[in-house]
Amino acid sequence: SSEPLLGVHLSEEAVFQCTTCGACEYQCPVGIEHLPLIIGLRRGAVNTGKWEDEYGGELFLKLERNGNPLGLGQLERDRFIQKNALPLFDGSQDYCLWLGCMGSYDPQGREIVLALVEVFRHLSVTFGVLKKEKCTGDAARRLGNDLAFQQLAEFNIQQMRAAKVTRLISICPHCVRTIGEDWRELGVQFDIVHHSVFLERHQDKLPPAAPGGAVTYHDPCYLGRYQDIYDEPRAVAASSGAMVDPPRTRQRSFCCGAGGGLVFLGEETGTRVSHTRAQELIDTGASVIAAACPFCNSMFRDALPALKPEGAPVLLDIAQIAAARLRHEGPGRQ
Structure with a gap:
């Protein structure tokens, strides 16, 4: 036809x-x-x-002008790095810590980064961050804007080559997937690991977790189905309490609603995907919801108060669960 x-x-x-x-x-x-x-x-x-979508047009404009989908300036990232004394990568450290857009600009994403940094320092693992970073191009690629994807990727590749980066670690499954797989089309290959793999590998070097309540874990699509990483984040989450699974889990996990660039677009038609999934997690009865993706974290952060204004489970990234062990606290305690 x-x-x-x-x-x-x-x-x-x-x-x-x-x-x-x-x-x-x-x-x-x-x-x-x-x-x-x-x-x-x-x-x-x-x-x-x-495709004449108001939100999509704004997203592409923010990526072009600011280099990130949140539309924030580089100065915001610089201040975060300076305030928390994050060293710049100089080629000698164990890892280049890829902050990503959420780790650079989102308040909760920053908390996840700092929890991972706390674990790094406890383990005497050296790391540094790039002086300049732009979005990997994940959202642009999934939404079909290959020009924006290529421009963002090429900028970052130039920064990495100049800094002699060979090994990276990231809190974001989308960044890991895009850098590790999509960038190969541009003729480069970087060794990048998701922080769940690192934390699981080193968790026997952390103090025992304080007794806590039940924990349920949400499998991020871009970590699970895209990269076949299921056991590592679960092992970290399980260190703090008895695990209870939602009805859809592992390969059959239900999406948080953020992927494909949708987190940056407008209202969904019908029931929000994030609300459907958050309700499944609430219904497990767990006192802690463990996540391993800053976008999942963002979606549930909005959904949980709407679904359960009082007594909602505590939402934590697995890095925060691991860092709580250093303070001999149960997850979610301050």
Whole structure:
């Protein structure tokens, strides 16, 4: 048929409300790869100017002007680095700590970074951050803006090469996926690890956790289905209390709603994905919800108070759970 697929057989809304979580591909009995098709449709709409979305346009403009989807200036990142005495990477440290957009600018994302730094310092692991960083291009890539993706990636690659970066660590599964996989198309390959893998590898060197209540863990799509990392974050979360799983977990985990660039777009149609998943986590009865992605953390941070204004579970990243052990505290205690 000569009819265009987008707009005739598939609505623009359906194509651009996909979170790229990968659940459809995992469940498909005949192995159809849906995501390249969906992202390809997005790419065509963006490249031809047919996708006229207010939030999408603002997102691309922020990436172009500020280098991050939050639209904040480099000075904000500089102040965070200086305030917390984060060393710059000079090529001699064990890791280059990739802050990412959430770790650089989001208040809760920063708390996750600082918890990981606390563990680094306890273990005498040396690290440094890049003086300049832009978004990896994850959201641009998933939404079909390959030009923005390539420009962001090339800037970061230049910074890394100048700093002689060989090994990175990140709190964000989206950054790990984009740097480790998507950037290969540009002819580079960096060794990057998600912090859950590092924490699990070293958790026997941390003090025992103080007794705590039950913990439930949410599997991030970009950590689980995309990278097959399930056991490591669970092991860290389980160190602080008995684990209780939600009904959909591991390969069948339900998305938080942030992926595919949707966290930066407008209101969803129907029930919010984040509310559906947060309710599943609340219903486990756990006192702590453990996350391993700053975007999941952000989505649940908004959903939990709306669903349970009083007595909601404490939301923590696994780095915060590990750091609490250094203070001999149960997770969530101050």
